Amino acid sequence: MAVVNQVNDHIKEVQSVAEGIASARDTVIAQSWQRCVSDYQLDPLILQEAYIVPHAELKLHQERLDKLLRTARYGLDELYRQIAQHGYVLLLTDAEGVTVDYQGDASLTWELQKSGLYLGAEWSEQRAGTCGVGSCIYTGEAITVHQTDHFDATHAPLSCTAAPIYDVDGSLAAVLDISALKSPELKASQALALSLVQSCTRRIEMAALMNTFRREWIVRLSQSPAFLDVDPECAVAVNSGGEIIGMTHSAQRLLARVKGSHWQHTSALLGSKISEYFDIEINELPTLSRALPSEERLISTCTGELWFAHALAPQQPPIGHHKRRIVSESLAKLYCGDAAMGVLAQKASQLAMSPLPLLLQGETGCGKEYLARAVHETSPQRKGHFVAINCAAIPESLIESELFGYAEGAFTGARGKGKKGLIERASGGTLFLDEIGDMPLALQARLLRVLAENEVLPVGATKAIPVTLRVLAATHQDLTQLVKSGRFREDLFYRISGARLSIPPLRARDDIVWLSTKLIEKSAPKPVMISNSAQSMLLRHLWPGNIRELDNAVRFALAFCSGSEIFPEHLPEDVRQGGSKASAMAGKTNSTGIGCHEDDILTVLQACEWNISESARVLGVDRSTVHRRIKKAGLSRHYTNQTYESVPK
Numbered sequence: 001m002a003v004v005n006q007v008n009d010h011i012k013e014v015q016s017v018a019e020g021i022a023s024a025r026d027t028v029i030a031q032s033w034q035r036c037v038s039d040y041q042l043d044p045l046i047l048q049e050a051y052i053v054p055h056a057e058l059k060l061h062q063e064r065l066d067k068l069l070r071t072a073r074y075g076l077d078e079l080y081r082q083i084a085q086h087g088y089v090l091l092l093t094d095a096e097g098v099t100v101d102y103q104g105d106a107s108l109t110w111e112l113q114k115s116g117l118y119l120g121a122e123w124s125e126q127r128a129g130t131c132g133v134g135s136c137i138y139t140g141e142a143i144t145v146h147q148t149d150h151f152d153a154t155h156a157p158l159s160c161t162a163a164p165i166y167d168v169d170g171s172l173a174a175v176l177d178i179s180a181l182k183s184p185e186l187k188a189s190q191a192l193a194l195s196l197v198q199s200c201t202r203r204i205e206m207a208a209l210m211n212t213f214r215r216e217w218i219v220r221l222s223q224s225p226a227f228l229d230v231d232p233e234c235a236v237a238v239n240s241g242g243e244i245i246g247m248t249h250s251a252q253r254l255l256a257r258v259k260g261s262h263w264q265h266t267s268a269l270l271g272s273k274i275s276e277y278f279d280i281e282i283n284e285l286p287t288l289s290r291a292l293p294s295e296e297r298l299i300s301t302c303t304g305e306l307w308f309a310h311a312l313a314p315q316q317p318p319i320g321h322h323k324r325r326i327v328s329e330s331l332a333k334l335y336c337g338d339a340a341m342g343v344l345a346q347k348a349s350q351l352a353m354s355p356l357p358l359l360l361q362g363e364t365g366c367g368k369e370y371l372a373r374a375v376h377e378t379s380p381q382r383k384g385h386f387v388a389i390n391c392a393a394i395p396e397s398l399i400e401s402e403l404f405g406y407a408e409g410a411f412t413g414a415r416g417k418g419k420k421g422l423i424e425r426a427s428g429g430t431l432f433l434d435e436i437g438d439m440p441l442a443l444q445a446r447l448l449r450v451l452a453e454n455e456v457l458p459v460g461a462t463k464a465i466p467v468t469l470r471v472l473a474a475t476h477q478d479l480t481q482l483v484k485s486g487r488f489r490e491d492l493f494y495r496i497s498g499a500r501l502s503i504p505p506l507r508a509r510d511d512i513v514w515l516s517t518k519l520i521e522k523s524a525p526k527p528v529m530i531s532n533s534a535q536s537m538l539l540r541h542l543w544p545g546n547i548r549e550l551d552n553a554v555r556f557a558l559a560f561c562s563g564s565e566i567f568p569e570h571l572p573e574d575v576r577q578g579g580s581k582a583s584a585m586a587g588k589t590n591s592t593g594i595g596c597h598e599d600d601i602l603t604v605l606q607a608c609e610w611n612i613s614e615s616a617r618v619l620g621v622d623r624s625t626v627h628r629r630i631k632k633a634g635l636s637r638h639y640t641n642q643t644y645e646s647v648p649k
């Protein structure tokens with residue numbers, strides 16, 4: 001009877017707070033209760049046990065967090081060792097609130113499972129109401145949701161303490177939660193739990209930054225010289241151009257504080273120079289090495305905060321393993337922390353310096369022209385023109401005169417003095433042939449002659465003009481298929497594809513949030529942030545139109561967002577409602593539960609030149625998973641003129 005009364009009292013309290021009546025509850029809890037009723041239409045009268053996602057879906061959630069899980073494993077085990085004897089279980093959820101890792105007392109499995117303290121339980125606010133994980137996802141801050149702080153009376157016996165784990169680009173990656181089935185009535189009893197979880201997430205973020213940016217400068221910071229080398233408070237990764245390319249969450253807050261901006265507005269931080277925050281330049285970082293006593297490695301922020309600093313130089317790959325790879329400044333601007341793009345940018349930086357013609361492949365809107373421009377800016381031809389020709393867009397009747405130009409009086413209506421063609425304009429620079437697969441066959445023959453003989457003959461001219469060309473071509477089509485079906489000349493194909501670069505589709509990239517904030521900056525006159533819930537939607541969408549579609553979605557959201565933060569309701573309908581990545585991939589999952597989008601795996605394999613270990617590292621899975629995915633997708637390595645392709649089963 002007493003339990004029934006407690007439940008009724010709790011429901012009444014939630015209802016009155018939701019109606020805006022003042023209460024002694026913590027503000028953050030009262031605000032969450034109000035969200036549950038007004039935004040998620042949850043009814044405190046309807047009691048619900050925890051929701052457990054189906055097994056195949058859980059596998060996909062786990063796979064997406066696999067890389068972080070492997071980095072975090074030691075920290076999670078250590079934390080569980082400290083809390084197990086005090087009756088806590090440990091949950092790690094992804095940014096959608098799905099529990100992907102769990103450690104708890106095996107003798108209590110049934111009880112824990114029933115309470116939702118188990119693998120696969122979804123703890124988003126929308127699903128479970130106010131709870132440790134869900135409220136942490138919403139606010140982005142560490143929180144304790146103690147007993148009757150929970151919205152749903154079913155969860156009232158639990159005490160849950162959760163802290164966010166942020167990715168190196170500042171987006172929310174996961175939530176670490178420790179929960180107890182029984183706890184003292186006083187909420188203050190959980191203060192130690194809160195600080196334990198926060199210290200664990202800080203160390204996991206530090207480990208993730210160190211692992212992700214081994215080949216870049218890492219600057220670690222501490223307020224104490226004694227703890228600088230053993231347990232620094234925060235760290236940033238800096239590229240060879242002195243730009244910040246990654247950070248731990250505490251660093252994110254520090255940098256934002258120095259800039260006077262909100263910590264959630266990370267786009268302004270990534271890509272900015274370290275010298276904008278500290279009295280230090282990239283070429284001075286070697287002076288912050290351990291050669292100097294830590295007390296002497298003191299740097300100051302532009303606002304006068306003093307920090308002890310330790311700069312770790314980029315790690316060199318083992319001798320004889322790989323040549324040292326450096327990414328040019330122009331190519332480094334195309335991505336942030338995405339491993340496949342990292343491999344692509346390294347390869348493109350090297351190829352840009354060679355005279356080889358490059359064929360850029362990728363789905364529509366994934367940034368082929370953007371990549372071509374960055375290659376041009378990196379190349380020795382950067383002082384010349386970058387001339388882009390869309391072979392699918394020029395009318396066939398004009399294409400000849402546009403490309404080759406025409407001589408004086410070549411035809412009726414021609415300009416008196418004749419006109420330089422685009423190929424001649426590109427001489428000394430870069431000729432970018434976009435949608436090369438759509439070039440008519442007759443023109444392919446003429447283009448081939450230009451490329452073979454390095455001279456162009458304008459329409460109606462008798463004398464050829466010498467040209468020096470660097471050719472980049474792009475296509476979203478399978479040119480080898482077009483060659484096989486006779487729609488593309490084989491000799492031209494070999495002439496333009498000295499090396500191939502495949503750009504990953506947006507859905508396979510890890511830096512969607514970073515790209516979104518970059519696109520916001522381009523279109524918005526003032527800083528606009530993306531709420532955690534809107535970020536989750538951007539991460540779930542499949543983006544068939546790739547970055548072009550994302551650009552449109554961002555501009556759509558900005559048109560509807562009058563404040564300084566984008567929420568789900570501002571996003572286009574298909575992004576809000578569109579099939580989630582997980583459920584779309586679930587359809588492609590085999591009995592082993594391994595999702596394998598053929599395009600994604602092939603893109604990574606090609607970017608890594610079919611090096612299985614490197615591909616496994618890029619995908620964040622182990623080598624055997626890569627082999628299984630190759631087998632499942634029916635791919636095999638097929639050598640043709642330095643390129644590899646997918647061979648149908």
Ligand SMILES: Nc1ncnc2c1ncn2[C@@H]1O[C@H](COP(=O)(O)OP(=O)(O)OP(=O)(O)O)[C@@H](O)[C@H]1O
Binds near residue numbers: 474518
């Ligand atoms: N790294 C990037 N940062 C910001 N915007 C980008 C980036 N890459 C591409 N975009 C934007 O995405 C859109 C599509 O890019 P781009 O034209 O380079 O793609 P594409 O693959 O050449 O497309 P298509 O196949 O249709 O020719 C453009 O609006 C471009 O401004």
